Amino acid sequence: MYISKTGIVLATDLLKPLIVVFQVILYRFSQIILAEAKAYTSDMILFVVSRCCNINLLPLLFPVFLTACVGGSDIAGPEPFDPGTPQGKLELRTRTDNPSAKHIVDYFRVNLGGLKDSKFDHRNQNFIRFSSPPTVRLTSEVTSKERALLHHAIGLINRELPQHLHLMIGSDVPHIGNVNHDRGDSINTIPNEEIHVYFSDKQSVGYPVNANAGGFAKTRTKYYNSQEPRVKHTLEASFVWVNDSARMTEQQRLAILLHEMMHALGFMVHTNTKDHPSSLLGSDGPKGGFHKQWGSQIPEIDGAALRAVYRLPIVTTSDQFSVSSLGDWDTNSIELHSFVPTGNRQYLRFGVNHVNDVTVPWTSGVIPETDLVVKQLSSGLTTWRGELLGFTSSLRPVRGNTEIRINHVDSTVKATFTNLQVWDIGQTPGEIGTGESWHSGNMEFMLTSSGNFLRSKDGQGTLIGQFYGSSHGGVAGSVELDNLTASFGARR
Numbered sequence: 152m153y154i155s156k157t158g159i160v161l162a163t164d165l166l167k168p169l170i171v172v173f174q175v176i177l178y179r180f181s182q183i184i185l186a187e188a189k190a191y192t193s194d195m196i197l198f199v200v201s202r203c204c205n206i207n208l209l210p211l212l213f214p215v216f217l218t219a220c221v222g223g224s225d226i227a228g229p230e231p232f233d234p235g236t237p238q239g240k241l242e243l244r245t246r247t248d249n250p251s252a253k254h255i256v257d258y259f260r261v262n263l264g265g266l267k268d269s270k271f272d273h274r275n276q277n278f279i280r281f282s283s284p285p286t287v288r289l290t291s292e293v294t295s296k297e298r299a300l301l302h303h304a305i306g307l308i309n310r311e312l313p314q315h316l317h318l319m320i321g322s323d324v325p326h327i328g329n330v331n332h333d334r335g336d337s338i339n340t341i342p343n344e345e346i347h348v349y350f351s352d353k354q355s356v357g358y359p360v361n362a363n364a365g366g367f368a369k370t371r372t373k374y375y376n377s378q379e380p381r382v383k384h385t386l387e388a389s390f391v392w393v394n395d396s397a398r399m400t401e402q403q404r405l406a407i408l409l410h411e412m413m414h415a416l417g418f419m420v421h422t423n424t425k426d427h428p429s430s431l432l433g434s435d436g437p438k439g440g441f442h443k444q445w446g447s448q449i450p451e452i453d454g455a456a457l458r459a460v461y462r463l464p465i466v467t468t469s470d471q472f473s474v475s476s477l478g479d480w481d482t483n484s485i486e487l488h489s490f491v492p493t494g495n496r497q498y499l500r501f502g503v504n505h506v507n508d509v510t511v512p513w514t515s516g517v518i519p520e521t522d523l524v525v526k527q528l529s530s531g532l533t534t535w536r537g538e539l540l541g542f543t544s545s546l547r548p549v550r551g552n553t554e555i556r557i558n559h560v561d562s563t564v565k566a567t568f569t570n571l572q573v574w575d576i577g578q579t580p581g582e583i584g585t586g587e588s589w590h591s592g593n594m595e596f597m598l599t600s601s602g603n604f605l606r607s608k609d610g611q612g613t614l615i616g617q618f619y620g621s622s623h624g625g626v627a628g629s630v631e632l633d634n635l636t637a638s639f640g641a642r643r
């Protein structure tokens with residue numbers, strides 16, 4: 152892997168000699184452009200486009216999707232539960248194993264030019280972020296599954312961030328057709344503070360991507376030419392492409408989308424998976440832990456890096472960056488968690504982890520191999536029951552009942568939370584009925600369901616969830632409100 156001074160990232164060993172020549176030419180060319188710009192105006196703005204192409208995902212995915220991506224499953228009866236199966240145990244605990252400031256510095260170091268195998272001088276490499284959280288917009292003409300995937304991916308990123316830094320999902324942008332992304336046509340038209348996400352096949356990309364590309368990301372950074380170039384710039388806009396022609400499970404496509412979103416948010420270089428084996432920013436696709444586990448939560452190292460981004464100035468140079476750049480950084484956290492059995496000796500775990508001033512809801516379990524198919528029938532309901540656990544904004548633990556219900560007559564999906572109660576800070580919640588009522592004690596969300604993902608309908612707050620267990624025996628997700636951040640888990 153090489154990074155040129157123009158910030159173009161290429162990741163293939165086969166083309167190394169060619170790339171070196173190409174990069175030298177590009178570097179010279181960029182120097183010429185900079186010189187020209189200086190000659191004509193004192194404050195000309197240059198846009199430099201970087202891209203990262205995720206090239207080697209599919210060969211490794213193929214053996215998997217052949218067994219994992221066929222058909223759907225009907226919602227038949229509940230799975231048999233072993234009577235000896237533990238039914239869940241709520242626990243409030245202190246964790247000491249969250250990523251340390253040193254780990255985070257190391258994670259950023261790659262983006263700050265710490266690559267050891269490169270022949271190029273990276274001392275000028277900076278980490279550049281958006282000046283404020285960008286709005287994510289989907290190009291129109293996407294399927295409902297792709298829309299569900301985007302909402303889920305953004306929801307997972309937002310779980311890691313305080314609410315005032317959440318990414319917003321904006322209105323669709325018109326389908327741009329077969330433009331040549333390689334020439335930068337597409338990225339130059341994206342307004343500032345926006346990330347556009349584009350699902351299409353390889354043919355319509357207009358960019359000579361490797362045949363096995365799962366996706367790529369480009370960013371646009373701004374240089375003020377009146378000042379020292381390469382020192383003063385901001386991340387203005389990004390573009391993410393996800394290949395929708397390759398056969399993958401939605402979980403695999405989610406992994407690719409999240410990987411490209413990390414690039415789009417400023418992490419333009421792949422992490423070192425030797426040091427960060429679980430990171431979704433590894434260059435080796437599914438060999439990285441996130442893909443291997445078909446994870447349903449952003450790995451903790453990447454989540455911590457996302458939280459670290461807004462502790463840094465818009466531009467961070469490598470010589471400015473150290474453990475102290477992160478301010479107070481705690482590896483300890485307080486976590487409230489539990490689990491529910493989902494049949495077949497499988498468990499669904501969920502909880503909230505309050506770390507470095509952010510309450511992060513999380514869920515984990517066995518990802519179903521098939522989509523949940525909601526059939527319209529003349530009668531019937533399918534119901535998952537369980538509980539909700541969360542922290543208020545003042546860190547008081549909240550517990551309550553959860554019910555997710557599909558009505559097969561009108562195909563509506565609803566989440567109902569009842570008996571919501573609150574306990575004192577640091578106190579482990581007791582049985583429902585032993586705490587004091589939280590607000591009205593109830594809340595309800597109408598949901599949109601697609602594939603294995605659930606989300607609250609527009610304007611209904613931020614609930615995202617997904618089904619778990621080999622036959623959709625479980626469902627879990629998160630709810631984020633002004634005064635409550637919670638996760639829920641339920642079984643059929």
Ligand SMILES: [Zn+2]
Nearest residue numbers: 203204205421
């Ligand atoms: Zn990548």
